[in-house]
Amino acid sequence: MLSFPAVHTLAGCLLAVDADADVLGWGRPATLLLLHDRPLHPDGSARLRAVRSVEFPLHPDDLLTDPAELPALLHRLATALGQPDRDAATAYRVTLDTIIELIGIRSVARLLAWAAVYDDLLPAVCRPRRARRVDAVDTDGGLYQLTHLPGEEHPALAVHDGPGAAHTTPAGSGLAALLAATTRLAARSQR
Template identity: 65%
Template sequence: MLSFNAVHTLAGCLLAVDADAETLGWGQPATLLLIHDRPLDTTAGPASLREMYSVEFPLHRDDLLTDPAGLPALLHRLAASLSNPDAPTPYRATLHTILGLIRATAPHARLLAWAACYDDILTVDGQPRQARRVDAVDTDGRLYEVTRLRGEDHPLLCVNEALDPGDIPATHPGLTALLAATARYTQTSTSTSAGTA
């Protein structure tokens, strides 16, 4: 279970993702992020303190999307490709490389969430408005939504533990599936590594 501080820090991390996306401008392809934390250097303070990082999960050029309608299907397809140990895919190799680099620098790192940053069209006061969204699901199933309407100076952040099935973004099931697939992959790769050591 994530602590209040971890939830707060994760929300801040997603706001930073939105700020970075704002500097790139509108019309960028969707970006997927794997968010993890690791212990701070124990010489600098209590061992319980942790740092949080987001790592971009690169997509194949054929999967780069500027239309948000295709993002939910892409997330499910990606989760399915990570879930099948009998069919190695480029995305499994990418995840293996990313997790290997994280473990090499921080053996006690924890996977916390998957996030998607993308442009969308929302209806506001009956009118369509362009918006940037950063949706994330953490390991407790908590949903994070950062929404910035085009032309607005500040985004709106919503962190929701009690999900209303009628009011969740279309990315939520796919992000949840990605989180589950990554957890299974991590367990499998860890037990395989232990068995061969």
């Protein structure tokens, strides 16, 4: 289980992702982010760590027009990362391997979570309402769900950390599969 400060910091990072989403164009179409932390000081002398997010680029054929397709995309990406013989899988593996190398997951950085930023339609009494969603799954299986309704000053953020929390939503299950594939890929390339 991630420590309370780590969960709190990760939640803060997701709030920052939401705040930056309009400026960076995240969520239209769905955007995938790999979240990691690393020592705040390059020499690692202090115990403080900085949390960062890195956008994982999607192939134009994988860009979504319907948020309901997100879980299938996440599972497809997770499966592709484990299949080195397919062209699309190779491109995604090379991209992820490059990101892992650049941020230092094999040395000083630590993988924390995968997140998806997307626009969604939420059911409502009269008619569905648009909302920006940021869903994330951390390395301990915790599920983070941020919902930001247009016109609202602050988003709502819920953190679920019980057993199997990541698998309680379709996007959470897909993010958990992507996280597991990333962990396997990083461990395999460390050998």
